[in-house]
Amino acid sequence: MSWFQFATRHRAGIASIVVLVFPHIMPFTALAVNILIYGLYALGFNLVYGYLGLLSFGHAALFGTGAYLCGIAVVHFALPWYLAIAIGVLGGLLMAAMIGVLAIRTRGIYFAMVTMALSQCVYYLFYQAVDWTGGENGLRGINVRAVNILGVKLDFIDPLTRYYVIAAFVIAAFFLLSRILASPFGAVIEAVRENETRAKASGYDVTATRLITFVLSGGFCGLAGALQALHLSIVPIEIMHYDTSGIVVMIALLGGMGTFFGPMIGAAAFLMLENLVAVWTVHWQLIVGAVFMICVLFFPAGIWGTLISRGKR
Amino acid sequence: MAGLSINLIALQLFTGLALGAIYVLFAIGLSLIFGMLTVVNFAHGAFYMIGAYAGVYIFMLGGDFWICLILVPLAVGLFGLAVERVLIRPLYGRGIDYPLLLTFGLSYVMVELIRIAFGKTGFPFDTPENLQGAVNIGVGYFPLYRLFVIGATAAVLLALWLFLEKTSFGLIIRAGARDPQIVRVLGVDVARVWLIVFGVGTAIAGLAGLLAAPLQGVIPEMGSTILAEAFVVTVVGGMGSIGGAVLAGLLVGVVVSMTSLFAPEMGKVSIFALMALVLIVRPQGFFGRAGLMS
Numbered sequence: 001m002s003w004f005q006f007a008t009r010h011r012a013g014i015a016s017i018v019v020l021v022f023p024h025i026m027p028f029t030a031l032a033v034n035i036l037i038y039g040l041y042a043l044g045f046n047l048v049y050g051y052l053g054l055l056s057f058g059h060a061a062l063f064g065t066g067a068y069l070c071g072i073a074v075v076h077f078a079l080p081w082y083l084a085i086a087i088g089v090l091g092g093l094l095m096a097a098m099i100g101v102l103a104i105r106t107r108g109i110y111f112a113m114v115t116m117a118l119s120q121c122v123y124y125l126f127y128q129a130v131d132w133t134g135g136e137n138g139l140r141g142i143n144v145r146a147v148n149i150l151g152v153k154l155d156f157i158d159p160l161t162r163y164y165v166i167a168a169f170v171i172a173a174f175f176l177l178s179r180i181l182a183s184p185f186g187a188v189i190e191a192v193r194e195n196e197t198r199a200k201a202s203g204y205d206v207t208a209t210r211l212i213t214f215v216l217s218g219g220f221c222g223l224a225g226a227l228q229a230l231h232l233s234i235v236p237i238e239i240m241h242y243d244t245s246g247i248v249v250m251i252a253l254l255g256g257m258g259t260f261f262g263p264m265i266g267a268a269a270f271l272m273l274e275n276l277v278a279v280w281t282v283h284w285q286l287i288v289g290a291v292f293m294i295c296v297l298f299f300p301a302g303i304w305g306t307l308i309s310r311g312k313r
Numbered sequence: 314m315a316g317l318s319i320n321l322i323a324l325q326l327f328t329g330l331a332l333g334a335i336y337v338l339f340a341i342g343l344s345l346i347f348g349m350l351t352v353v354n355f356a357h358g359a360f361y362m363i364g365a366y367a368g369v370y371i372f373m374l375g376g377d378f379w380i381c382l383i384l385v386p387l388a389v390g391l392f393g394l395a396v397e398r399v400l401i402r403p404l405y406g407r408g409i410d411y412p413l414l415l416t417f418g419l420s421y422v423m424v425e426l427i428r429i430a431f432g433k434t435g436f437p438f439d440t441p442e443n444l445q446g447a448v449n450i451g452v453g454y455f456p457l458y459r460l461f462v463i464g465a466t467a468a469v470l471l472a473l474w475l476f477l478e479k480t481s482f483g484l485i486i487r488a489g490a491r492d493p494q495i496v497r498v499l500g501v502d503v504a505r506v507w508l509i510v511f512g513v514g515t516a517i518a519g520l521a522g523l524l525a526a527p528l529q530g531v532i533p534e535m536g537s538t539i540l541a542e543a544f545v546v547t548v549v550g551g552m553g554s555i556g557g558a559v560l561a562g563l564l565v566g567v568v569v570s571m572t573s574l575f576a577p578e579m580g581k582v583s584i585f586a587l588m589a590l591v592l593i594v595r596p597q598g599f600f601g602r603a604g605l606m607s
Contacts, residue, residue: 055410102589105596109353109409110552113544114592120541121585128578242537246417253414283429289421296415297403 004311011260012178016171018264020164029159031275033166035268037228040170042251042263043177044220049249050258051181052213053193058099058115060244061122062218064235065095066225071139071235072132081144081156085169085226092222093215095122100214104207116245123240138236142229156230166227173220178260180216189213250292256302265304323452325574326567331459333566334466335528338521339539340546340558341473342514348553349490349510351409352401356416357518357543358536359423364389364519365526365535366427369436378441381523382465389519390512397511402504420536427533435532462524469517470559477555486510490553545588551601560599 007014019036026032045059070088073079079087099122103114126133133139147154147165154161180186191199192209200206229235238244247270255266273291277284299306343357354360367388368381376384400419404411440458447454477483489496489506497503522535529535546565550557565584573580591598 055413102592105592106548109347109351109413110548112353112410112413114548114588117541117544117548117585117588121582124581124585128582242541246421249414249417283425285421286425286429289418289425292418293400293415293422296411296418297400300407300411 002311004308012174015174015261019167019170023160023163029163033163033231035271036166036170037224038251038271039264039267040173041221041224042248042267044217045248046252046257046263047217048214049252051189052210055112056115057112057245058119059221059248060240061099061119062092062096062221063225063244064240066092066222067229067235067239068126068133068139070226071142071229074142075139081147088226089219089222092218096215096218100211104210119245126240127237136237138234140234142233144230169223169227173223254295254302256305259304259308262302262304269303320452324455325570327455329567329570330563331462332570333563334463335521335525336543336546336565337559337562338466338469338517339543340562341555342517343543344547344553344555344558346511346514350507352412354416355413356420358540359420360389360393360515360518361522361539362536363423364522365531366431368523368526369531385523386516386520390516393515394508394512397508424533435530438526438531440527458527465524542584545584548588549591549598551598554600557598557600
């Protein structure tokens with residue numbers, strides 16, 4: 001058994017172990033938390049782009065809805081943190097269902113355009129609902145100081161504790177995603193990507209598969225958004241912006257789309273690059289954009305994808 | 314409802330047409346490039362923005378608006394030619410997503426370069442002197458410059474129509490859109506045709522940016538907003554259809570300005586509602602061929 005087969009079989013376990021030791025090898029914990037959250041966001045995105053083969057440019061709406069709904073639950077309804085996260089996930093699922101129903105009616109390259117346009121619409125709606133979302137100023141005051149887990153009170157202000165609370169959700173997401181991909185339904189997802197006509201001829205409902213996968217993706221992204229809201233304690237309106245949709249595309253491609261580890265590796269590479277570049281110039285978007293173009297031109301398989309193609313040999 | 318006279322609605326209709334004219338110019342370039350090259354140009358908004366900044370730069374050098382009208386499309390078009398030749402051409406035949414992703418990355422680079430060169434804050438852009446003021450168009454006074462935008466768009470459309478329908482090169486372009494393989498077999502250099510189509514499409518985007526500048530000012534992010542709205546236009550009109558882009562562009566402009574009259578806060582949202590409606594009733598758009606969807 002090659003290292004690659006071993007890594008595939010125990011993918012969720014390996015990813016969890018890496019996540020557990022990760023903050024101790026990073027320069028500062030805040031960056032590790034960011035990588036965790038963006039990695040989870042990219043994990044959800046990758047389900048649609050990498051495994052289903054549909055390029056979405058509207059995932060900011062799913063991430064953002066998760067963040068806003070979680071924040072609103074805390075700020076306006078004073079709900080406990082775990083309910084707020086559940087509401088965020090639910091928000092991501094519902095938003096994905098609404099966008100999905102419309103966008104699934106189109107195919108191929110249209111999907112990218114329609115998802116982008118619809119997420120722009122969601123951006124305007126949240127921007128204008130000032131009473132709920134704070135509009136331009138963002139939603140402020142999502143103060144969760146401590147979290148209670150089975151009677152144990154954890155200090156959410158402490159960076160490392162906060163990291164491990166968030167990591168617990170990310171690890172749960174790893175195992176859930178790994179289970180989905182290993183299930184017969186996971187095989188159907190990839191069948192639809194590989195050959196739509198054959199999948200249809202084999203008796204699978206292609207439209208339903210696409211919609212369900214998109215909604216599942218919304219759940220993962222909603223969870224990432226909810227964790228982001230608790231982590232930042234504010235939700236800036238930029239979370240809904242087109243750039244947030246674009247970043248996740250970059251992360252997935254950089255790490256290796258359609259691979260299990262790709263999104264996390266991509267998030268780590270992207271955010272570390274961003275941090276590094278930001279030290280010596282404010283124009284980090286120039287470098288990030290250029291690096292992305294080089295990836296598209298020369299390394300379309302991404303970091304992990306390139307390693308896999310070596311490992312399979 | 315004394316405030317909402319027929320004249321006011323008619324004036325608002327014209328305002329919508331002027332706004333729609335900008336959408337039309339932006340969307341025909343997008344549609345032309347997609348129809349021929351099957352490239353969704355995510356940098357189209359950046360080319361539009363570069364057009365406006367090229368105008369600002371020419372003004373700084375002491376030029377006037379009429380010089381801009383000639384030089385801006387030329388400069389942006391030349392830049393477009395270089396982009397196609399160097400960056401997009403290596404990606405043909407590698408799947409439809411790759412040119413899209415590349416132009417997406419390119420738009421980041423272009424916007425950031427403009428921020429470095431001109432700063433993060435925008436510029437106001439004065440309406441050219443001879444085009445200031447308003448004229449009576451029968452239902453009331455209408456800004457002359459907006460009338461000019463509608464006229465200029467009509468002129469560009471006419472020129473484009475003549476180019477595509479009446480010249481032998483236009484014939485090759487239309488044939489290339491139908492079946493590039495056969496055109497290549499007939500001995501036509503298809504790569505050169507695609508190069509020129511990309512150049513023409515981006516040149517028109519640059520012109521649209523210049524024309525929009527006096528209406529909305531010039532900022533580095535002006536391209537990303539219109540890109541999402543232009544996607545609505547192409548989805549409503551049917552991707553790859555120039556007639557569809559014209560009709561849908563004007564329709565979207567009118568819908569925005571009419572909604573702004575009755576419910577100002579819903580102006581931006583209304584066009585996405587329009588797109589949702591079209592997707593439900595006729596997913597391929599007004600003039601779209603069902604085949605292009607897949």
